[in-house]
Amino acid sequence: MAFSFDELTKKAKDMASLAADKAKDAAELTKITVAIAGEQKEIDKNYRTIGEWFVNEYEGEIPDAVREMVEAVAASKAKIAELEASKPAKEEPVAEPVSAAKKCPICGAESDSKFCPKCGAPMGE
Numbered sequence: 615m616a617f618s619f620d621e622l623t624k625k626a627k628d629m630a631s632l633a634a635d636k637a638k639d640a641a642e643l644t645k646i647t648v649a650i651a652g653e654q655k656e657i658d659k660n661y662r663t664i665g666e667w668f669v670n671e672y673e674g675e676i677p678d679a680v681r682e683m684v685e686a687v688a689a690s691k692a693k694i695a696e697l698e699a700s701k702p703a704k705e706e707p708v709a710e711p712v713s714a715a716k717k718c719p720i721c722g723a724e725s726d727s728k729f730c731p732k733c734g735a736p737m738g739e
Contacts, residue, residue: 669676669684676684716737717723718730725731 669687715724715726718725718733718735718737720735721730721733723730723732725737728737729735730737
């Protein structure tokens, strides 16, 4: 049972073709899955918009079938407002003091660097 080089090459090409087809199928499946998820997000967004409109439009006339859910949403909104109010106030960053400019002992130029920008002499401490 000897295999020829041609048979081995043909089998390798068939396997590569099969792998490429499977990769293409997987990519297509992923593309479709992502598209479905995007459409589902749109549906959810639209339902949320409908619900918000309904609650605002019929605020005093909420049917019993959805009253508990509307009350749960109102309770969550109140809890969010309470949590927002309990956040610590943001502190303004404290600016670091500006270092005083030093006078060059050689030429008298002022600078806050270690060396004089005019003559290059060390500025000292």
